Amino acid sequence: MGAQDNTEKVLRSLHVLLSKSEPYPKEPSKVIIDKQQVIDLLAELNTCIYQIMDEYELTIRSRDKAERDFHKKGDQIIWDASRKAEDIYAASVMYMDETLNRMQDIMQEADKKVGAIYQEIKEQMEKEEKTLRTNKSELKGQLQDLVDTEKYLKIIEERNREIEKEKMEGRPEYEQEKREEKAIYANRQTDIKINQEYLDKLGLSVPEEPVEDLAEEPVEKPVEKPVEKPKKLSPKPEIPAPVTVEDDDEELKQLEEQLRVNLDADYFKWKDEQEEQEAAEEKEKSAGFQNKIKNLIGGHPHDDSGV
Known part of the structure; x- marks a missing residue:
């Protein structure tokens, strides 16, 4: 039995003893009890009290121990969680460091x-x-050797005609111009006027015939052709070779465009000089031929479009 049960038993025995005792005759509120029996019950009660106190101390110690164990267990849980968190943090740091190092290696x-x-x-x-510079120098040297040759002139003229034809091919105005030019040459008639009185004075009678017939008859009298002056050709400009470069190099593109512009400018300048010189010579030839015709037909004005 426990201390609490023993205490209850002793208290019950004490209560039974008091209730069964004889009352004191002089004072009914008092009773007569056995002294030794009361002392024994008190001794048992004292023992029970000590037992209860021991059990209480044991309970306190057990509770303290339980609390200590609980705190210890809680601390262990916290320590384990903290250690796991630190491990996770360290692992994440190591992983991130490895990832950054790998990224750095990849970038390098x-x-x-x-x-x-x-x-x-x-x-x-x-x-x-x-290579382009070398080719340019070689090509310049080769073109320099062709400066005064007919081959160079033919190459330039043929190339110019091809470029002009390619530019104008397919344009409506170019086609219209070609049709008009053909129509002009197809319908052109030469109007020749004869001074009949002058021919009669010279004893040369020319029967009156339509102008169209006279124009169709060949002239029997040979006409002296003016002596052509030798053409003075101006020196041809140096034409650098076209440069082909890759599309991704802007500097070489600009160099190519500049070379092409210089090529076109120098060539057309030279061509204009040649055309002006040839036009002047043709004009001199035409003037000499007109003078001979005037002397032949009596100096009457004529239509320049027929000459």
């Missing part, structure tokens, strides 16, 4: 590859530029 490797590609392209462009 990419930078090296891009640098190598750029260097290769640069070397290739320098090589191509050197």
Whole structure:
């Protein structure tokens, strides 16, 4: 039995003892009890009290122990959680550091590859530029040898006609101009006027015939042709070779365009000089021929469109 049960038993025995005791005759509120029996019950009660106190102390110690164990267990849980959190944090830091290092390695490797590609392209462009310069120098030397030859003139003239024809081909105004030019030459008639009185004085009688018949009859009297003056050809401009470059190099593109512009400008300048010189010579020839016709037909005015 426990201390609490023993205490209750002792208190019950004490209560039974008091209730069964004889009352004191002089004072009914008092009773007569056995002293030894009361002392024994009190001794048992004292023992029970000590037992209760021991149990209480045990309970307190057990509770304290339980609390200590609980706190210890809680601390262990917290420590385990903290350690796991630290492990997770350390693992994440290590993973992130490894990832960043890998990214840095990839960037460095990419930078090296891009640098190598750029260097290769640069070397290739320098090589191509050197080749272009060499070809340009060789072509200049070859063109310089063709400056005063008919072959050079034919090449330039044929190329110019091809370029002009390509530019004008398919344009409505060009087609219209060709049709008009054909119509002009198809319908052109020469109007020749004869001074009949002058011919009669000279004893040369010419029967009156339609102008169209006279124009169709060949002239029997030979006409002296004016001596053609030798053409003075101005020196041809140096025409650099067209340069072909890659589309991704803007500097070489600009160089190509500049060379082409210089080519066209120098060539057309030279061509204009030649055309002016040839026009002047043709004009001199035409003037000499007209003078001879005037002397032949008596100096009457005539239609220049027929000459």
